[in-house]
Amino acid sequence: MATDPTKYKFNHTMLRVKDPKASIKFYEFLGMKMVNKFEMKDAKFDLYFLAYDSPKAVSHGNHWSDREGIIELTHNYGTEDDPNYTINNGNKEPHRGFGHIAISVDNIQAACQRLEDAGYKFQKKLTDGRMRSIAFALDPDGYWVEIICQKPVTETENVKETDTGTYRMNHSMIRVKDAEKSLAFYKDIMGMKLKRVSENKDNGFDLYFLGYGADANDNSPNGVNPVADHEGLLEMTWNYGTEKDENFKYHDGNSEPQGFGHICISVDDIDAACQRFEDNKVSWKKRLTDGRMKNIAFVLDPDGYWIEVIQNEKHKAGSKY
Known part of the structure; x- marks a missing residue:
């Protein structure tokens, strides 16, 4: 077969x-x-x-x-x-590699407030920094959980309720050394489709979203990730120049720590x-x-x-x- x-x-x-x-x-x-x-x-x-x-x-x-x-x-x-056992969350030097998982939610302000009210900590709250449309919560081991919205955040500012039944486990992010090699591998060998590219030239990195199933929603509202309603995507983060460094290597998560x-x-x-x-x-x-x-x-x-x-x-x- x-x-x-x-x-x-x-x-x-x-x-x-x-x-x-x-x-x-x-x-x-x-x-x-x-x-x-x-x-x-x-x-x-x-x-x-x-x-x-x-x-x-x-x-x-x-x-x-x-x-x-x-x-x-x-x-x-x-x-x-x-008491001495700790998890490597993938975001601390020199053991960076895996970055985060991400969930997409209905009303991002209400979802973040609900987490905060429950006593959970954040790596980045909605109000931190310039990006006011994403947050990063921390799970009990310190893994980063990105939170993105399925709607424009301007529409959810005054909404106090959130329905976890509408949430999606949207993606998992890994850092890659050579974007071209990784894209070819996941597309040609793993059979994934490239659904979205986010270029961040001023900051020296690009994001690639790959997965199976339906393509991205080209008609998604402004300010909304066009794959926010998906589940099971792979986000690859490529920092410019790593492919040129022969000695550069990301941590695979299975070596210590x-x-x-x-x-x-x-x-x-x-x-x-x-x-x-x-x-x-x-x-x-x-x-x-x-x-x-x-x-x-x-x-x-x-x-x-x-x-x-x-x-x-x-x-x-x-x-x-």
Whole structure:
């Protein structure tokens, strides 16, 4: 059977956490729901999968492997009781790499006020700096959670209510050394489409938004990110000139100090997809045939970030989903 990249999905982003109770409480406060959990007691870690699943959510009711915009929280037993254990959030030198996840909301002022009232901290409030249309909240481990609005912020200034059922897990941001190489990899090999480019020449960086599914909304209102209503996008941040420095390297999150672990795509036929990757001469972290886990693989992108590959159960022969 051939594999069809148009059926792939950007399924999840994995983050290591110190205390799962605190992290789950935070993400559930943002309106997410646990859609799956794996307990790996012999290996002493658990995996928690959270996603938007209200009746208004894009993937409401779908099997966990047939979704986009999931957050996978990985908890290694005992970290919650270790006073010296800290997470690398990906934004501190010299260990920068992963940048943030982002949610899009209905009324951004009300959404930020709700978080502040609950006692959660911010890296950047709406009123900080020149960018008055985005904020960055901090989760319990210090990961940055960007908050963007699905409407022009001028329309939501006086709105006091926010409906978490309308939120989207919009994107995950990684920094890349060479934009051309990374774009070619994610488009030609991973099968993603380039949905939006934001050039910031005065500040020396560009942003690229890639993903599967529908294209960007060309008719979005002024002041609104044209992909704000999407879920499961990959944002690549390229800082000008890094591609010219032979010694420059981003932190992949899996070397010490650890934090972000990987992104994951679900595919229509995992054997055929992995053969396609093999034919495209990708670098592997783990082939399907390696180790005991014969149902997952890990590809390495040009910066060494891990990309997990799993089977979308919806497309599996004889599936009930």
